Amino acid sequence: MERSLRNVLVVSFGFLLLFTAYGGLQSLQSSLHSEEGLGVTALGSLYGGALLSSTCLPPLLIKKFGCKWTIVLSMCCYVAFSLGNFYASWYTLIPTSIVLGLGAAPLWSAQCTYLTIMGNTQAEKVGTVGRDVVNQYFGIFFLIFQSSGVWGNLISSLVFGQTPTQEAIPEEQLLSCGASDCLMATASTNSTQRPSQTLIYTLLGIYTVTGTRTAALEDQLRPRERALCTPGPCATFPSSVRLHRLCPHLRRGLVCSGVLAVLLVAVFLEPTKDAQQKDKGEKKLPFWFTLLSTFRLLRDKRLRLLVLLPVYSGFEQAFLTGDYTRSYTTCALGIQFVGYVMICFSATNALCSLLYGRLSQHTGRIALYALGAVTHLSCSIALLLWRPDPRQLAVFFVFSGLWGVADAVWQTQNNVLYGVLFEKDKEAAFANYRLWEALGFTVAFGYSKFLCVSTKLYILLGVLSLAMVAYGTVEHLEAQSLARSAAAEQKQPAKEAVMETAM
Helix, strand or coil: CCHHHHHHHHHHHHHHHHHHHHHHHHHHHHHHCCHHHHHHHHHHHHHHHHHHHHCCHHHHHHHHHHHHHHHHHHHHHHHHHHHHHHHCCCCCHHHHHHHHHHHHHHHHHHHHHHHHHHHHHHHHHHCCCHHHHHHHHHHHHHHHHHHHHHHHHHHHHHHHCCCCCCCCCCHHHHCCCHHHCCCCCCCCCHHHCCCCHHHHHHHHHHHCCCCCCCHHHHHHCCHHHHHCCCHHHHCCCCCCCCHHHCCHHHHCCCCCHHHHHHHHHHHHCCCCHHHHHHHCCCCCCCHHHHHCHHHHHHHCHHHHHHCHHHHHHHHHHHHHHHHHHHHHHHHHCCHHHHHHHHHHHHHHHHHHHHHHHHHHHHHCHHHHHHHHHHHHHHHHHHHHHCCCCCCCHHHHHHHHHHHHHHHHHHHHHHHHHHHHHCHHHHHHHHHHHHHHHHHHHHHHHHCCCCCCHHHHHHHHHHHHHHHHHHHHHHHHHHHHHHHHHHHHHHHHHHHHHHHHHHC
């Protein structure tokens, strides 16, 4: 196996382990911590922290520590967020969400920079086009990474499937689900009834179990909650799933997936610092030059036009995890179905990511962007018109699957586009991408408690339309630039021939 591909696989499986825990927790925040909007506020704080860190941290950390150790340090912030969910309150969940946000931008910027460097390095070695190899590497990464949503959400579904069967949801409640929902952000209904603390601790025990005795967590538990971690309540779980063994292990445990991710990357990932120094000609840049590089790149007209793509990416992901899971799935089916619906999204997203990585060599990125835009436009309009009904169970999965088909376009092609167009300023370009995506997340979660779902869908439609117009403009500018370059190359031999004739 070639060296570059081996490193891509190490990064991919590291992210798989890390986001198996985090992905499931993120999908359940708005439904699990619905009291006074704690879950939605936590997600907003998370992306607020990411917005703040995107302004300056990624270029600084990548320059100081390199891509590898920036990824390792940032992964530790995700582990802190998982620990904060053990005793969820305004004093634990919000600070750990901010810490995670501060690590998110450097993590993703370092990952994108690393894959771009590996792709270009491999392309030079085999003599092929760099963007094609980079596209393949991003496709492989997102195939493995998005599968984390499958395993994380499968765990949450199996755990919350132990909740006693709920009564049939009244028709009056169904009328307020979907696009008509204007109250779900602050009011709980029968279908959003909080699962028992036993199930919550069991879920968190699977997601984040430390390798040493968690005395600090034990001390934070109230006596009533400590009692939940005795073998008695857990013994009611099916032996086939063996969940009953997890509750006693909460206080002692095994090794958590987040820690495994950190160790995997720290031990097996090869650093790219030498490659980066070579790209920059061993030239040391001033501290303030690096600090402001994210904003300095905004002088490029192409980047200013492209900012709507990551903004929309943040909007659409926030809608899926914060609104679709709550106002459609949880409202009409119950929280136990959230994981299964998100599994459908993650599975289609993962498979399409790999497909697009290979397909783009033949179709080009414009066709893929058109596919993503048409799919999300159609889904948004359909969600405006559809009234969720538990008897139409398959429809809930169709929407999440189609959402994953389009989201795979944004996740793979946006990253490749930024890496190709701004190859000389990769760190600043990907920092900008995370900055505007975090802004989209923050704004979306910020207005989540105040706007009806129908209004949010109209916002999605508007932002997507503007983003596609701006993207089309960039492609037009690039086509003109390539045409001028080709014309200049054709004129050069002619000028040389004229000069030789004259001599």
